[in-house]
Amino acid sequence: MTTDLTDAGLARSVALEAGALLQEIRARGTIAGAAMGAAGDREANMLIIDRLRAERPDDFILSEESLDDRSRCAAQRVxxxxxxxxxxxxxxGLDDWAVHIGLAIDGVPRVGAVAVPARDAVFATDDPARPWAPPGEPLRIVVSRSRAPDIARRVGVAMGATMVPMGSAGAKAMAVVDGRADAYLHDGGQYEWDNCAPAAVAIAAGLHASRIDGSPLVYNCVDPLLPDLLICRPELAASILEALAAARD
Known part of the structure; x- marks a missing residue:
């Protein structure tokens, strides 16, 4: 039976529930390391799929942890x-991991929630707009802790920026949303599930979100590979995209 939750309210609710489950799995203390990560992926995925199917039975779901039903490609809502x-x-045991619940409508990231449970935070597209503080000096670009892309380093050098290493894509994107960073730049290795919800939240917060060539982010493609991403303060978008173009030449 469905409830009267809006799409954004549902995304927030499911992200919070999955985050609480993941915290509970950690607290059990019965498994650790890779086994705990695998259990977290599996159990959180089951919860999310069950909740979304119960609340939005006519919608399709694309999850990193489930087999891909390619009939989704003809669907309006995924x-x-x-x-x-x-x-x-x-x-x-780190705190920079996240739960992503995004909704693409006609390929556009319209609705989303990103929970960062270890920081007791959730960001969603129904949050009020945030007042922007001045950008950091020097510019702060958040990048992957384990595999920062070379192009980000080159852009950082060109713009005199500081690289801020961090874990998951959601945690990095939300660092821009909450003002702890000015831009998130990634090139290589992401899929639609890595950035749909973060992009939806960022756009709703008034940030710029695009591919690194400035083209729009498009979702629900046959191939879910979506390897590059720029999320940044809107006033920085033109200069970062210019630096990216120069770095690729």
């Missing part, structure tokens, strides 16, 4: 989820 973004960070 939930794109990552039950545990940052499995390594979760398994290592």
């Amino acid at each position: 939930w794109i989820v990552d039950p545990l973004d940052g499995t390594r960070e979760y398994a290592e």
